[in-house]
Amino acid sequence: MFEVRSVQAQLDGQCRNLIQFAFWSGLRTSELIALRWQDIDLDNKRVYIRTTIVRQREKTTKTASGQRTIELQPDALEALQSQLKLNPESERVFHDPATNAPWLGDHIIRKRIWIPALETAGVQYRNPYQTRHTFASMLLSKGKNPLWVAQQMGHKDWGMLRKVYGRWIS
Template sequence: MRDININPIDNNGSIQLKFSFSGKRYSFNPIPGGDYKNKRDFKTAQAIATRIENDILADNFDKTLDRYRLIPKAPKVEYLVDLWDLWVDFLGLPERTLANHYRYVRQMIAKVNPKVLDTKWVKQWDLSPRTHRDRLGMIRACCNWGVAKGYLDANPYYGIKPPRKVAKEIQPFNNEEIKKILEGFDSLCPHYGPFVRFLLATGVRTSEAIGLQWKHIDFTRNEIVIKESLSKDLLGNGYTRIRKETKTGNIRYLNMSEGLRGLLLSLKKPGDTPDTLVFTAPRGGTIDADNFRERCWLKVLEAQGISYRQPYTTRHTMASHAIEQHISLTGLAYLLGHTDTTMVMKTYGHMINRPDLPDIPI
């Protein structure tokens, strides 16, 4: 019989023993919850490995591996949603964190309710490559924890690869489309005309424009400060919003053009206080981005014969016009609220310093 040498290995921080015997591979965690970097846990795992080696030599090997576990093997989990709940409960995350990606992944799992070893449902995901990768990564992490705790013998999602990221074509609005959009809003949804003009002129995120207050506009210095957003409250009913810092946590100051200054001055009313919202819904409340998109944005684009692009395209439009007008990359990154030019190059690199084809006589 060939000698078997078993050594503990690092499995994402936990301890795992892997070996082959009689044509079968074995892989298990001898100390559920153990830490590979913990000297006591590591030495205990080494002792268990030695015991397995001796039992094999003595023809007394326990193929179930139960004899070699430091504590009784955790009960098997049949459905992925049950393992997910155990994992999330173990993490002890704040409610606001749970209400974001963790909630969406659980909803996705619960809808299909796959068994923990059934990975076929992944092929049915209709998600963007980035979302696919992120959610698969979370499920992998859940199953890695399941292996470490003894609920699983191996991670069934380990070898699944996310789809290749396909670059999406940026389609900003051209000058003719901008003209049609503004005419459409003036005719069909005049209340939101100034709001759309502001989005196009500044390229701010929708939540930043929704949360803009008069105290953020200084007509003396002729500048707008963007430092907050009014984002959806993930713990709310879907309509409530909370005031928070911008997505990247940056503060930026935007110099107003003459046209933008005139637009904002025309909106200011005598009774407005510093905390009054600059842009509101038709009845005076906070703008709901989903209602705006469904009831006005889509309506105007259809009426004006413009192919649908989401309101976020106003941000791409400002950026593309800035590039065409030779605003520097660092300047554009600042206007968009990024700390460096990485995202600008990644998103708009195809527009920057684009060479002409050589002049070939054809």
């Protein structure tokens, strides 16, 4: 948890909101950059995952289980509420602050936001996809139901969780 907070502390504005949401939602990067305001229900604290952006093209999720409804954790909700103040008129939730346009891919996020934040925080490099692993391990460490965690992450069943995160399942 210390590293999560240390990385977030290096960021502000849209960059902080994006990374905070990534850590607390478990979304894949392709799902993060495709997220639209119409897919978010702030009142009921839910996000509907229906699309991804891969190689600058919008697509449906890779699998049927990838199309899902996630329950917003408090920190994820906070990031969305903060982001709404920054770009309420846009279709896409997260924007590249350098261009004020939606992100075109994960490579830009990694190069301009992720790597500098890790370096400044003194955190050893790992790819941005690791935010998903952090999300899963935090929930499992808190005793959340593995089937629910698998559903939140877009897995068909909890087999992947057993293999990858077994040490966090009590």
